[in-house]
Amino acid sequence: MKNKRITARRVENQVYSNRVLRSEFDRNWRTVISRSGYVIYIATANRAKVTVLLSDGSRKLLIFRQGGRVLVGGGGTSHYSKPHIAKNL
Numbered sequence: 001m002k003n004k005r006i007t008a009r010r011v012e013n014q015v016y017s018n019r020v021l022r023s024e025f026d027r028n029w030r031t032v033i034s035r036s037g038y039v040i041y042i043a044t045a046n047r048a049k050v051t052v053l054l055s056d057g058s059r060k061l062l063i064f065r066q067g068g069r070v071l072v073g074g075g076g077t078s079h080y081s082k083p084h085i086a087k088n089l
Helices: none
Strands: 009-012 015-017 020-025 029-033 039-043 048-054 059-064 069-072 078-080 084-088
Touching (some): 020 069
Antiparallel strands (some): 009 084, 015 078, 020 048, 039 069, 048 059, 069 078
């Protein structure tokens, strides 16, 4: 029997986090700046991916449909549009 690495995966609704230390976006995103100062990342393709490093040392892979949004504000606060898939890495 082969050992399989099991990762938790779930569909999440709109969420926010102030624990994000770093985010890495794949090439399927465009960036705009809102009037209020948020940086807005908009998914340009289905299965657009973001890998986030959280302050507790854990990492997550977030997968969005086309049009999904990530808003990043001051102090590391990030807002994620719904729905998206979240996997623990």
